[in-house]
Amino acid sequence: MIVTCVNVYVKEEYIDDFIEATIENHKNSILEPGNMRFDVLQQKDDRKRFTLYEAYESPEAAAEHKMTEHYLKWRRTVADWMAQPREGIPHDVIAPLERNQW
Amino acid sequence: MIVTCVNVYVKEEYIDDFIEATIENHKNSILEPGNMRFDVLQQKDDRKRFTLYEAYESPEAAAEHKMTEHYLKWRRTVADWMAQPREGIPHDVIAPLERNQW
Numbered sequence: 131m132i133v134t135c136v137n138v139y140v141k142e143e144y145i146d147d148f149i150e151a152t153i154e155n156h157k158n159s160i161l162e163p164g165n166m167r168f169d170v171l172q173q174k175d176d177r178k179r180f181t182l183y184e185a186y187e188s189p190e191a192a193a194e195h196k197m198t199e200h201y202l203k204w205r206r207t208v209a210d211w212m213a214q215p216r217e218g219i220p221h222d223v224i225a226p227l228e229r230n231q232w
Numbered sequence: 233m234i235v236t237c238v239n240v241y242v243k244e245e246y247i248d249d250f251i252e253a254t255i256e257n258h259k260n261s262i263l264e265p266g267n268m269r270f271d272v273l274q275q276k277d278d279r280k281r282f283t284l285y286e287a288y289e290s291p292e293a294a295a296e297h298k299m300t301e302h303y304l305k306w307r308r309t310v311a312d313w314m315a316q317p318r319e320g321i322p323h324d325v326i327a328p329l330e331r332n333q334w
Binding site: 132133135149152153156157160168169170171172173174175180181183219220221222223224225226 | 262
């Protein structure tokens, strides 16, 4: 299992567009066979900041996500809306370790 | 719904102790009625850094977590093991919005 926390900082005028494009990416990503979660969060005290919580059952499944059509479309779509480059931080899972808890 | 991402930086010599105490906190926290997730993650490229992913169905439920015996015990236990203060970042949920997806 691998969980990547992606920190996103969006230009203020593109917040709504970013949310729309990222919900579409979420809907497609959770259908990938190796996906466990793909949560989209907006920071309470700064609406320009988002966290994507991308959980995959293996590093290979996480890598395959980046080759999907929906990811590539999302990446292209949001490129000009970033206020700074995204930062993805990969993690190992300590708990829960049961696959059915994801 | 509210998700707090807690960034933790542990002194190297206490990594194993921190993992043990935090797994215990995880096991108790997921039993709280308002809890949706309580994931414990260790950063791949720096084993001293952890992320706690604490999802609750309401801000009230998240606040109640901080009054539970297991949270207070965990807080006391890990206090001296921190390399720097923990940082909790609260988020609103954009997706998934269905309660049963948590």
